[in-house]
Amino acid sequence: MPLNSLLRxxxxxxxxxxxxxLNVAVxxxxxxxxxxxxxxxxxxxxHLIGIVDKDAAQRASLASKYKTTHFSTPDALIGQIDxxxxxxxxxxxxxxxxxxxxxxxxxxxxxPLASTIDVAETLIRAAxxxxxxxxxxxxxxxxxxxxEAAKHIQRPQFIEVNRLGPYDPRVSDxxxxxxxxxxxxxxxxxxxxxxxxxxxxxxAKVLSNHEDIAKVRLxxxxxxxADLSASRIxxxxxxxxxxxxxxxxxxxxxxxxxxxxxxxxxxxxxNLSDIRILRPRLGKNDxxxxxxxxxxxxxxxGKTPLVSGKHGRDAIELAHEVLSKLIIHA
Numbered sequence: 001m002p003l004n005s006l007l008r009x010x011x012x013x014x015x016x017x018x019x020x021x022l023n024v025a026v027x028x029x030x031x032x033x034x035x036x037x038x039x040x041x042x043x044x045x046x047h048l049i050g051i052v053d054k055d056a057a058q059r060a061s062l063a064s065k066y067k068t069t070h071f072s073t074p075d076a077l078i079g080q081i082d083x084x085x086x087x088x089x090x091x092x093x094x095x096x097x098x099x100x101x102x103x104x105x106x107x108x109x110x111x112p113l114a115s116t117i118d119v120a121e122t123l124i125r126a127a128x129x130x131x132x133x134x135x136x137x138x139x140x141x142x143x144x145x146x147x148e149a150a151k152h153i154q155r156p157q158f159i160e161v162n163r164l165g166p167y168d169p170r171v172s173d174x175x176x177x178x179x180x181x182x183x184x185x186x187x188x189x190x191x192x193x194x195x196x197x198x199x200x201x202x203x204a205k206v207l208s209n210h211e212d213i214a215k216v217r218l219x220x221x222x223x224x225x226a227d228l229s230a231s232r233i234x235x236x237x238x239x240x241x242x243x244x245x246x247x248x249x250x251x252x253x254x255x256x257x258x259x260x261x262x263x264x265x266x267x268x269x270x271n272l273s274d275i276r277i278l279r280p281r282l283g284k285n286d287x288x289x290x291x292x293x294x295x296x297x298x299x300x301x302g303k304t305p306l307v308s309g310k311h312g313r314d315a316i317e318l319a320h321e322v323l324s325k326l327i328i329h330a
Contacts, residue, residue: 021047022296025077027096028087029053029062030170032110032137036085039289041066045296049081078103083133083299085292086110090174094119097134101126106133108295112182112319113312120316124309135295135305136312138186142290144282145257146187149243149250152261153191158244159226161188163254164234167207175203175210177319177326181230184241185322186307186315188228191243194220196318201326206233216322257282 024046026036033051040046050069053059063070071077074096077084083106086097093114097107101123113136114120127134140146161184171179189196198219203211213231220226239254247264261278269275298305 020300021045022083022299023047023049023081024083024085024296025049025052025071025081026085026087027052027074027077028110029055029058030087033085033087034062035288036087036292037062037066039286039292040085041068043289043292043296049077052077074100078105081105083107083296085295087137090178091115094122097123098126101132101134102130104130104132106135106295106299108135108137108292109312110137111139111186111312112136112178112316113309114316117313117317117320120309120313124313127309131302133295133298133302133305134309135291135298136307136309136315137291138183138307138312138315139287139291140183140187140254141190141307142287142294143254143257144285144287145252145254145259148259148280148282149252150191152248152250153243154245154248155222156192156224156243156245159188159191159224160242161226161228162238162240163229164231164236164238166235166237167212167232172208172210175208175323176212176214176230176232177201177203177216177322180232181214181216181228181322182315182319184228184230185318186311187241188218188226189314189318190311192220192222192224192226194222194224196321197221199318199321199325201322202329203326204329211326211328214322214326218318 024040026033029051040048048066048068050071051059051062052071052074059070084100086093086107086109088096090112093109097109100107114123163180163184196218200217203214206212212233216228218226237255241252243250249262251260259280263276265276266274294306
C-alpha cells in the first residue's frame, strides 16, 4: 500500500462513519498488549471484544479498565471476533496464532513473528488457507522518519545502524539480536530491497546467558554493506540509522523522530554552499496507531499488509543466519 494512501486512511478514520466496526481482541496483557488495548479502546471503528491473558487478576483488571470482557484462552475468541492482536512471548505465537488464523481470524502478531522459520511458515500457510490477514508488528516501518526516508532511497551503498537500550529481564530468554536488532534487520531488508549474500557477526554476553551486545555486517547482492550495532546494556536509549548513496546522505533518528538529507547541488563540492540540506516535516502520528489502522484497513479490504507474514519470516531467517555466524567473545 502506498505510504501516502496509508496516511490519508489514518487521517480520515475518525471522520468516516461508514467504516464497518470490526470485532477485535488482544491476546497478552503485558506491556505491548496494554499499549494495543489503549489505542484500540480509542478507535471508533473497533468493537473491543476482550482481553486474553493467563493471569486471572491481570486480565480482569484490564477488562475492567477498558470496559470489555476477559478470557482465559484464545480459543474462546473463535466465532466472536474478526481480528486479534497477539502480544505474547514469541515462543507462544505458533500455538496461539495458528488456530486463530486457521479459523479465519486475521492476526497482527508482534515481532518476531515466531521463534523458528518452520513456525513462521506454518503461520503463513494457515493465513493463506483461510484467507485471513497476517501482519507482523515491525512497528519501525510506521515510524514517520522511516516512511519519509523511504521516498528518498536510491540504491544505498552503505548503511550504519545503532540501537542501544537498557537491559530488560523480561526478555532474557533471547539475545539482543532477536530482542532489538530484529527491528533493524527488517528495516535494512526493506530499504535495500536485495538479498543478503554474506554475514559477519560478533557479540558478547554481559548480563545474561545470551548475547547482550552484537555487531553485524551484512553484504547485499548489489554491493550495499550494512553495519548494525545493538546493545541492551546502555543506560539511555539511542536509535539512529545513517544511509549513504550516490550524491546524498540521510541521517535518521528513530526516537525523535527526525530526518535530515544532505544532497550534492553540483558535480564538485567546493564548500558547504554546494550541499543542500533538507529537513522534511514529519507527521506526528503515533506509529502504533498507524500500524493498527493499517492492519484494520487490510482486514476490511482484503489488502496485503505493508509488513506481511513473508516480511516477518524473512527477518527471522536473517536473524537466525546472524546467530549462526555469531562469534561470542569469552
